[in-house]
Amino acid sequence: MAYDVLVLGAGLAGLCAARDLAAGGADVVVLEARSRVGGRVEQVRLEDGRLVQLGGEVVGNAHTAYQALVAELGLTLVPSYVAEPGELTYALHDGLHVGDSPAFFEPADHASQAAVEAAFTALCDTVDPADPWSHPSAAVLDRASVGDWLRLVGATPAVRRAIEAAQLGLSAGSSERTSMLSLLRKCAVTTTRGLYDYDEWENLRVAEGSATVALRLAAELGDRVRLGVPVRGVKVAAAGCAVTLDSGEVVHAAAVVSALPVGPLRDVAVEGVSDARLESLHRQRHALAAKFVAAYDRPFWRDRGQNGLTESEGVLGSSWPQTDDGVLSCLVPPERIAAYLSTDPRFRREEALTELASWFGPPALEPVATFERLWGTDPWTQGYVTQWQPGDVLRVGPLHGTHEPPFYVCGSDQWVAGYMEGAVRTGRGAASEALARG
Ligand SMILES: Cc1cc2nc3c(=O)[nH]c(=O)nc-3n(C[C@H](O)[C@H](O)[C@H](O)COP(=O)(O)OP(=O)(O)OC[C@H]3O[C@@H](n4cnc5c(N)ncnc54)[C@H](O)[C@@H]3O)c2cc1C
Incomplete structure (x- = not known):
């Protein structure tokens, strides 16, 4: 059986593309490697009912495609941590400073x-x-x-x-x-x-949970999303495309929409598209990062006049409160990921909490739960967000974010600045181009 369109990857981009394609009358199936949808948006629920975000969380004023999607799905945007009372913390090599302006200025x-x-x-x-x-x-x-x-x-x-x-x-x-x-x-x-x-x-977040956006999209698509089917090869031709799965199964369609991050895409053998396009895609790279989340029973940092937002020169590069109920997100930046990964996993939690305690005091040592997500080394992400090193804009070139029908590309990497906005915007853009070409 041949479908109209195969969408590779069930992150926000792939789910948005598939939803619009289905709404436009296309027979579409999404092929996803993981056993869950959402890709870089992922959430878990604590025993006390609170949702914890392990991936993308907040959006801003220019993220208009994301905001429109949230409204379409009947979800709600509310102010993010920028509404948190208190002041920013600078955790510098030479000391801690609480105040919205850098201590060393x-x-x-x-x-x-x-x-x-x-x-x-x-x-x-x-x-x-x-x-x-x-x-x-x-x-x-x-x-x-x-x-x-x-x-x-x-x-x-x-x-x-x-x-x-x-x-x-x-x-x-x-x-x-x-x-x-x-x-x-x-x-x-x-x-x-x-x-x-x-x-x-970063002034807005979805009240129902950022990953709920992906879950709602997937619910609308129902059994059009196949989980646990990593894609290994794509053959593109005007007469029809063939996608080979890890299992050896070959799935056929008139067109393919790749919504894979640029890292995992390198591991997929793509034939039938121009060398220039492949080079443009393969020239893109990600910043490698990890996320550490500590959930507390309350936002105790407020007691010391801190707003939970930190810019740090330590192994954890930042922190911010996910909501106003005591869940703190931290990122390990690409320049420090080696220091983080070289630590025995059994001690990483303890070391991360010790670092948090140096910013916010002893209560930071007693979370109700912690989570670690190594996005940089995750085989289905191989990164975190797009990174453009000097020379990369010209190396990737004007093919960035464009299509070579019947091969379409989308995903946050294909927008100017990554983000969930990039995923939604390019996913919907790819669907509309594919539908326009029938
Ligand atoms: C820790 C973290 C924090 C972030 N914070 C924010 C934030 O606050 N705000 C914001 O806007 N953005 C944030 N981002 C970025 C944002 O989450 C992503 O840009 C966006 O979700 C990417 O969506 P996508 O659909 O393009 O890619 P992905 O979500 O990565 O989806 C790609 C999908 O393809 C699948 N896949 C990979 N390889 C294969 C294969 N071979 N076969 C089949 N399927 C495959 C993956 O499993 C995945 O489901 C953050 C990201 C991370 C990791």
Whole structure:
């Protein structure tokens, strides 16, 4: 039997693509390697009923496709941790500081930060996120790291340190290993066009749980989603496509939508598409990261005037409260994942809690539950979010996010800036292109 479309991967992108394809009348099946849907959005329930997010959690103002989907599914967006009372914690090599402005800033650093912000916004205004390659200085800006640019515009060492802490707090790559053009492209999708800002990028979350979005999509698709069927090969041809599963089974369809992250896609033998397309896909890479979550019986950090939000120079690069009921998320950034993974797994929990206690005090040592998710080494993710090293925007090139019918690509990696928004936006985009071509 041949389907109209096979969708590879049941993350947000694949589920969104399949839902729209089905709604458009296509006979579609989703092939998913794991025994669950959702990919990088995943949640578990504590014994006391609280939901804990182990993957993607929050969205921002520019995440309009995600916001529209949430409304369609009858779910609710509420303010995220940005509404949490208290102040930010800086956990620096030379001490802890609670306060919304970095402890190491002198008046000259505040002036430098304002100048850097203004210069960044002015440059950001010149970049078209859909076509950064057409920028007159695309090659120069792509070759330069964010660190290079900061030095060029005279950012003080303290400003560079604060920006590095923020980058690693997000578990993005170091400023020294991030293409300036990629950061400009990412920030050009916002209305403020400034450097990354929590209030702009992370101010909303789904009240019913971020992974509930994927579960609702999957419920609508019913038995159109096949779980536990890793894809190993794809043959693409105008006369029909064939997808080979791990089991040896071959499934046929008129078209294929790949919603696989770029890491696992490298392990799939794809034939029948141009070398240029494959190179563009294979040039993409991820920041490798891990997530550590500690659930407490209450948000005890408030007792010390802290809001649970941390930017850290330690092994854990950041923390933030998932909700207002005591669940704390932490990310291990790519630059520190080696230090984390080299620790015997039996001691990682203890070491992570000790680090949290150095930020928030002894109650941090007594969670009701902890969770660790090694996304960077997970075979079906092989990363965390897209990372663009200097030169990568030009290496990946303008084929990024485009299709080669009957082979369509989607997934957060195929949008300018990753995120759940990228998954929803490109998943729905791929479905609409495939439907338009009949
Ligand atoms: C810890 C963490 C925190 C994050 N925080 C945020 C956040 O706060 N806000 C935000 O917007 N984004 C966040 N993100 C990013 C966001 O979760 C992802 O960008 C988005 O969910 C990716 O969706 P996707 O469908 O493109 O890919 P995925 O969710 O990775 O889905 C791909 C699917 O393909 C499957 N697959 C892989 N290989 C194969 C194969 N060979 N055969 C069949 N199936 C296969 C996988 O199992 C998976 O289900 C976070 C991610 C992580 C890991």
